Amino acid sequence: MSTEDNRKPRRPMTDPADKRSARDRILAAANDLFYREGIRAIGIDTVIERAGVAKMSLYRAFPSKDDLVAAFLDMRDRMYWDWWDTVVARYPDDPLRQLRGLFEAVGRRTSDPQYRGCPFVNTSVEFPDPNHPARAVLARHFAELRRRLTLLAEAIGLAEPAPLVDQLMVLLEGAYSICATMGAAAPSASVARAADILIQAHLSPNLSRPA
Structure with missing residues (x-):
């Protein structure tokens, strides 16, 4: 049989x-x-x-699976901004503390044993084709990240927020990547301190500027 x-x-x-x-x-x-x-x-x-x-x-x-991937990213996008809004709501009318609070929260987020990195960066690596439906969601997410950081940088008094925003984006995504790679050995606790150094440097009246 x-x-x-x-x-x-x-x-x-x-x-x-x-x-x-x-x-x-x-x-x-x-x-x-x-x-x-x-x-x-x-x-x-x-x-x-x-x-x-x-x-x-x-x-x-x-x-199609591509449609499911795009919906997954849309869901992750909503989850991320819900998390962001929850963090900044703890410090009403205090944009400097909101910025610091965000990076403190990033340090905690990336030290979670279940953390697997930034889903948006992970997806961008898996789908490099600029015409894939996922790429539109990724572009929208990072544009919103830049917009929100710019608003906070302006709110703390920076007339030229772009340099700080660029540096904070590099720090943020770098923290997500290294913590996903190194796991428990990653320097998660250093994220907030690094952000604070950048913020204070841009707030300092002695910040050197190009001639």
């Missing part, structure tokens, strides 16, 4: 207590899997199994 199992694959079982829509379950599964394992390493069937939905449900919500 053949040992081959000719039975049809079982339909994914959904937890009756899970009241989320199929789309929301798919997106939640993709969010976890893509972030932890990488987008290219995860196939659609793995997402379907984790979400507990039928394949047709996935393709009704997301016609």
